[in-house]
Each structure stands twice: as structure tokens, then as C-alpha cells.
Amino acid sequence: MLEVQNLSMRFGGLLAVDQVSMDVQEHEIVSIIGPNGAGKTTVFNCMSGFYRPTGGKILYRGQEIQGKPDHKISRMGLVRTFQHVRLFSRMTVVENLLVAQHRHLNTNLIAGLLNTPSYRKREQKSLDRAAYWLDRVGLLELANREAGNLAYGQQRRLEIARCMVTEPELLMLDEPAAGLNPNETRELNELIISLKEDYNVSIVLIEHDMSLVMDISDRINVINQGRPLASGKPEDIQKNDDVIKAYLGEA
Amino acid sequence: MVARNFGHALFCAMITLIISYPIVGFDLVFTGLSLELQQVEAGTIAGILLAVAAVFVFQLFRPAIMGTLARLVGLNPLANRPPMEQNKRLKLERGALTIIVLLALIWPFMASRGAVDLATLVLIYVILALGLNVVVGLAGLLDLGYVAFYAVGAYTFGLLSQYLGVSFWVALPLGALLAALFGFVLGFPVLRLRGDYLAIVTLGFGEIIRIVLNNLTSITGGPNGIGGIPDPTLFGMEFGRRVKEEGNASFHEVFNLPYESVHKVIFLYLITLVLAVFTLVVIRRLIRMPVGRSWEALREDEIAARSLGLSRTAVKLSAFTIGAFFAGFAGTIFASKQGFISPESFVFLESAIILAIVVLGGMGSQIGVILAAIAVTILPELAREFSEYRMLIFGAAMVMMMVWRPQGLLPMRRIHVQLNRLE
Numbered sequence: 001m002l003e004v005q006n007l008s009m010r011f012g013g014l015l016a017v018d019q020v021s022m023d024v025q026e027h028e029i030v031s032i033i034g035p036n037g038a039g040k041t042t043v044f045n046c047m048s049g050f051y052r053p054t055g056g057k058i059l060y061r062g063q064e065i066q067g068k069p070d071h072k073i074s075r076m077g078l079v080r081t082f083q084h085v086r087l088f089s090r091m092t093v094v095e096n097l098l099v100a101q102h103r104h105l106n107t108n109l110i111a112g113l114l115n116t117p118s119y120r121k122r123e124q125k126s127l128d129r130a131a132y133w134l135d136r137v138g139l140l141e142l143a144n145r146e147a148g149n150l151a152y153g154q155q156r157r158l159e160i161a162r163c164m165v166t167e168p169e170l171l172m173l174d175e176p177a178a179g180l181n182p183n184e185t186r187e188l189n190e191l192i193i194s195l196k197e198d199y200n201v202s203i204v205l206i207e208h209d210m211s212l213v214m215d216i217s218d219r220i221n222v223i224n225q226g227r228p229l230a231s232g233k234p235e236d237i238q239k240n241d242d243v244i245k246a247y248l249g250e251a
Numbered sequence: 252m253v254a255r256n257f258g259h260a261l262f263c264a265m266i267t268l269i270i271s272y273p274i275v276g277f278d279l280v281f282t283g284l285s286l287e288l289q290q291v292e293a294g295t296i297a298g299i300l301l302a303v304a305a306v307f308v309f310q311l312f313r314p315a316i317m318g319t320l321a322r323l324v325g326l327n328p329l330a331n332r333p334p335m336e337q338n339k340r341l342k343l344e345r346g347a348l349t350i351i352v353l354l355a356l357i358w359p360f361m362a363s364r365g366a367v368d369l370a371t372l373v374l375i376y377v378i379l380a381l382g383l384n385v386v387v388g389l390a391g392l393l394d395l396g397y398v399a400f401y402a403v404g405a406y407t408f409g410l411l412s413q414y415l416g417v418s419f420w421v422a423l424p425l426g427a428l429l430a431a432l433f434g435f436v437l438g439f440p441v442l443r444l445r446g447d448y449l450a451i452v453t454l455g456f457g458e459i460i461r462i463v464l465n466n467l468t469s470i471t472g473g474p475n476g477i478g479g480i481p482d483p484t485l486f487g488m489e490f491g492r493r494v495k496e497e498g499n500a501s502f503h504e505v506f507n508l509p510y511e512s513v514h515k516v517i518f519l520y521l522i523t524l525v526l527a528v529f530t531l532v533v534i535r536r537l538i539r540m541p542v543g544r545s546w547e548a549l550r551e552d553e554i555a556a557r558s559l560g561l562s563r564t565a566v567k568l569s570a571f572t573i574g575a576f577f578a579g580f581a582g583t584i585f586a587s588k589q590g591f592i593s594p595e596s597f598v599f600l601e602s603a604i605i606l607a608i609v610v611l612g613g614m615g616s617q618i619g620v621i622l623a624a625i626a627v628t629i630l631p632e633l634a635r636e637f638s639e640y641r642m643l644i645f646g647a648a649m650v651m652m653m654v655w656r657p658q659g660l661l662p663m664r665r666i667h668v669q670l671n672r673l674e
């Protein structure tokens with residue numbers, strides 16, 4: 001469903017991403033791994049429309065999306081999380097999930113002012129969906145808290161829930177396990193698999209936690225210094241000499 | 252401590268001297284046909300020196316003075332009180348607003364004509380400030396040209412009445428809609444700008460509209476303005492002594508009352524009050540609707556909001572347009588109240604005053620903004636003898652506010668959506 005062809009991104013003199021290609025099929029978890037500064041987040045930023053890539057193509061369901069505005073890409077069903085959690089921290093938890101469902105605000109301005117039944121029904125539906133996902137990620141009791149006051153692990157889960165209420169087809173997670181304890185990481189592992197199995201969402205995952213990556217990925221792409229290093233099934237990647245060298249070199 | 256501040260204090264004192272002496276210390280006097288520069292009397296010079304000394308001493312002991320002031324704020328028992336429960340707060344707020352509105356309803360029948368007239372002006376500022384509050388306080392867009400939309404509303408009514416004989420009630424929605432249209436069209440290109448740039452461009456737009464009105468002499472009458480703008484009618488009843496338009500009745504004749512000019516003033520006041528309440532209610536509702544939440548989300552974290560599919564332009568434009576709409580309302584009423592408009596009523600200072608009301612009141616807070624609008628419009632009237640110092644007092648008040656309560660009189664506390672089904 002997603003195909004990245006020879007993607008390049010140059011920042012001044014720095015070629016942060018150099019000829020990276022990859023693809024994601026329906027119902028698949030694909031990981032991007034690589035040492036710090038390899039260019040993984042930059043690939044995400046290109047795919048989600050935050051950067052206009054300096055070279056290459058990104059096709060989503062056959063349609064070129066590189067350089068499109070980010071909110072349009074998001075509305076097509078490609079939704080992302082951020083390496084550094086970005087919540088609306090002074091809004092409550094449930095409001096964070098409501099905002100994510102506010103794409104078509106112009107249509108219901110008058111209806112909202114008049115508080116028509118159809119408007120109320122829509123609002124109720126948004127609330128129900130928010131409640132459902134809060135329950136799903138175990139934050140229902142905290143629904144009326146300010147999002148900024150949540151513990152770090154809870155903020156990460158809220159960010160994923162906030163993506164899910166938009167009903168994405170492809171979810172891009174940037175280091176979702178960073179800063180989580182082993183317990184939380186295990187829960188995250190189960191959540192991601194369930195998103196794929198029960199909600200039919202494909203996932204692109206950037207992650208440094210190798211056990212998590214090897215555990216849940218269908219395929220893995222390795223990037224090193226902006227260049228593609230290897231790609232394949234987890235077993236193959238684990239045995240790949242180049243990959244081992246790149247990681248040992250870093251350590 | 253004092254030694255370290257000495258150099259700085261000396262410097263500040265010097266600056267004070269350099270700025271104030273040439274401005275205050277000399278007088279331009281006509282002697283025959285030529286201008287001459289003359290020293291002013293010794294008293295003024297002494298005053299300047301006193302001011303220089305005051306600045307020096309203040310800067311020298313500044314940390315100590317400011318520390319004491321900060322402690323004085325800390326003594327305020329209300330300062331560190333825990334925030335109120337939301338439901339309680341909502342009830343309190345609603346109660347306060349209802350009482351304000353009820354008082355405002357009865358009051359004109361007991362007050363003098365001049366007071367009611369002034370109160371109408373206050374209400375116009377309340378509408379303006381509530382509207383600008385949407386743009387600045389809620390959507391976080393610094394708009395320095397807000398007065399332009401006020402002008403659009405006023406001139407819509409002025410021109411329509413002059414050329415087409417349109418009445419107040421028809422012009423009211425038209426003025427607001429046209430102002431909103433202007434907001435939409437002007438907002439489109441500028442809203443991709445951020446912060447300071449947006450402020451400068453909106454400032455420019457405000458001036459452009461005023462200058463166009465000033466120079467389009469053939470249509471708008473230029474600096475001479477437009478006069479003879481009609482008063483509102485009540486179901487075809489006019490409030491003047493004699494009926495101006497055919498087919499209209501006159502209020503005092505219909506109700507068999509003796510003619511009194513105060514009827515008209517009270518009527519206009521009541522209309523303005525109704526519109527102010529309308530503005531208040533609509534905006535209160537908007538805040539709790541998806542649009543309102545989107546404004547807040549975009550203000551909090553634009554990147555996250557966009558990543559969720561919110562269009563930056565659409566969200567900001569909605570705030571800009573809605574703000575302009577209410578300015579158009581206010582403009583139409585203003586035109587009707589004055590009966591005469593000219594570009595002079597829509598200078599940058601007006602934008603600045605409205606913005607000051609929003610900031611003083613506490614950005615985003617509606618009750619705060621209403622109180623600030625009352626204070627900013629009425630205080631200069633009460634202190635007529637100080638009217639020369641109006642801007643000075645105004646400036647001083649702003650500086651004091653920024654020191655003591657940078658968040659405004661009554662900072663905004665949002666009404667949160669509650670999820671109540673916590674099984």
C-alpha cells in the first residue's frame with residue numbers, strides 16, 4: 001500500500017537520507033532501524049508531509065504524496081506519532097482524542113451553534129470513540145486529567161490512541177518504546193500486534209529496542225548514515241554481517 | 252549589590268535626562284514671524300532633575316523594591332488558592348454573567364442620558380473586545396488591524412443608507428457579513444505568517460482600509476465622512492420628534508407618551524446590550540465546539556494538530572472570520588449611534604485600545620474582557636480633568652499589569668469536556 005522509491009533528503013550540505021527505498025503491504029508491520037542520526041525520523045517526516053523530499057517518490061495506494069501538505073496526508077489515512085511526545089498538554093486526555101476527530105469543522109459550525117440533534121449525535125459518537133480507545137490503552141480513569149500531567153508511559157499510549165481515533169490505515173510510530181520500562185514495553189508489544197490483527201492497521205515502526213523489533217516485525221529495513229544497508233525478515237537481518245558491523249561500530 | 256547596580260542606574264538616569272530635557276526643557280515660542288527656542292522656567296527643569304534622581308534611586312535599589320512588591324502580591328490570600336472545581340466555577344461564572352446582564356437591563360431607566368450614551372459605547376467595546384478575544388486570546392493570532400473590520404461594518408451601513416436608504420436592521424447583518432468576508436479574504440494570504448510578521452501585516456491592512464476610505468472621496472466623502480445615518484427603528488416606529496421616513500410611525504405618538512430624547516438613547520442601548528449578550532453567548536458556545544477546541548489545539552502544538560489532519564489555514568481563518576464578523580456588528584451599531592462616521596474613528600489607536608482590553612482582561616477570559624472593557628472606557632470619562640494624561644495613565648497601567656498580573660485580571664480557565672461514564 002505504501003511504496004518509497006529512491007527517497008533523498010538534503011539539508012544544506014548534509015544528505016540525511018540517500019536513495020532509500022522500501023514498501024509496506026496491507027496488514028504488515030515494517031520496521032526501520034539504524035544507529036542514532038541515521039535518518040530514520042527524516043524518512044518519517046518526508047512520508048508524513050513535514051518535509052518535501054529533495055529526491056525520489058512516495059506512493060500511497062498508487063498516488064504520489066511527496067510534498068503534499070501534512071494534514072492532507074493525514075486525512076488519507078497515514079498518521080504518525082512523534083519521537084518526542086507531542087500532546088496538547090493543557091487539554092484533558094479526552095479532549096486530546098476529540099481534537100483528533102475535528103477534521104471537518106466548517107461543516108458543523110451552524111449545526112453546532114444551534115445544537116441540532118445531528119450535531120449532538122456526532123459529538124456523542126466522538127466521545128464514545130474516545131472512551132473506547134481510552135479503555136483500550138488503559139487510560140479511561142484518567143480521561144478528565146490534563147494530558148501534561150500524565151506519566152511518560154501513559155503519554156505515549158495516549159499519543160497512539162489519539163492516532164487511532166482518526167481511524168488510520170497506516171500508522172507510523174517513531175520510537176514508541178523509548179523511555180518505557182520492561183513492563184510497559186511488553187504491553188506496547190501486545191498493543192501494536194492487536195492494532196494490526198484486530199483493527200487491520202499496517203504499521204511502520206522506528207525503534208531502538210531490538211527485542212521488540214525482532215519480535216513483532218514482519219520485515220525490517222536498516223538505514224546507516226542515510227543509506228539503505230539491508231532489508232529483509234528479522235532472522236536474516238540478525239545474521240547480516242553489515243548490520244552487525246554497523247551496530248558494533250556504533251557501540 | 253548596590254555597587255553592582257551603580258553603573259546601570261547611572262546609565263538609566265543619563266538616558267532619562269537625554270530624552271526628557273530636549274522634549275520638556277525647551278519651548279517653541281513665536282516672536283513675530285520666526286520661531287524661537289526658549290528655556291522653560293526653573294520649576295520644570297527642577298522637575299526633570301527630580302525625575303532623573305527618581306530613576307537613579309529606583310534602578311539602584313531595584314532588586315530590593317521589586318522583591319518587596321512581589322512579596323506584597325504573595326500576601327494576597329487569594330493568590331495561591333487551589334483552582335476551583337469546574338462545575339462550581341461554571342455555575343459561579345454563569346451566575347455572575349446573569350447578574351451583570353440583569354443589572355445592565357434595569358440600569359438605563361434610572362441613569363442619566365449621558366450615562367446611558369456612554370454605556371452604549373462601553374457595550375460596543377465589549378462586543379469588539381469579545382470578538383478580538385477570539386482571534387488573539389483563543390486562536391493566538393496577534394491582529395493589530397482589527398479596527399479595519401469595525402470600519403467595514405460602519406461604512407457598510409453608512410454607504411448603504413446614503414445611497415440605497417437601507418435601514419439599520421437590514422444593514423446590521425449585512426455589515427457583519429461583509430466584515431466577515433473581508434476577514435476571510437484578507438486572512439487567506441496572511442495567516443501562513445507567524446507571530447510578529449502576522450502582527451505587522453495586519454497592522455498594514457488596518458491602515459490600508461482606513462487610507463482607502465480616506466481617499467475614496469467620491470464614494471465615502473473622504474475625511475468629511477458620511478452623515479445622516481438613521482437611528483434604529485422599533486417595528487417601523489421612529490424615535491425622533493418628527494417622522495423622517497414615510498410610512499413610519501413615531502414611538503411617542505403610538506404609545507401616547509410625551510416626546511423625550513432619552514427614549515432613543517435607551518432604545519439604542521438596549522439593542523446594543525442584546526447584541527453584546529448575543530456575542531457573548533455565541534462565542535461561549537463556540538469555545539466548547541470542535542472549532543474552539545481546534546483553536547486551542549493549534550495554539551498548543553501546531554505540528555501535532557496538523558499531523559492529525561487539522562488544516563492550519565482553515566482553523567486560523569475561522570477564528571479570523573468570526574472575529575471580523577463581530578467587529579462588523581459593532582461597527583454598524585457605532586455608525587447608528589453616532590449618525591456620522593469618518594475615517595478618523597478607525598485609527599490604529601482604536602485597535603490598540605481593543606487589544607489592550609483583551610490583554611488587561613486576561614486573554615481568552617470573557618468576564619475579564621468585559622470588566623476590562625468597562626474599566627478602559629469609563630475611567631477616562633470619570634477622570635476628565637486628567638484627560639491630558641490619559642495615554643500616560645494607560646501606559647502605566649499596562650506596565651503595572653505586566654509586572655503584577657501578566658496573565659490579566661481574570662486569566663482564562665477553559666471549560667473542559669468531561670467524560671462522565673467512568674465505569
Ligand SMILES: Nc1ncnc2c1ncn2[C@@H]1O[C@H](COP(=O)(O)OP(=O)(O)OP(=O)(O)O)[C@@H](O)[C@H]1O
Nearest residue numbers: 011014016034035036037038039040041042043083
Ligand atoms: N531539519 C533538519 N535540518 C538539518 N538537519 C537535520 C534536520 N533534521 C534532521 N537533520 C539531520 O539529519 C540526520 C538524520 O536525523 P534523524 O533525526 O532522521 O535521525 P534518526 O535516525 O531519527 O536518529 P535517532 O535515532 O537519534 O532519532 C541528523 O544528522 C540530523 O542532524
Ligand SMILES: [Mg+2]
Nearest residue numbers: 040041042083
Ligand atoms: Mg529519530
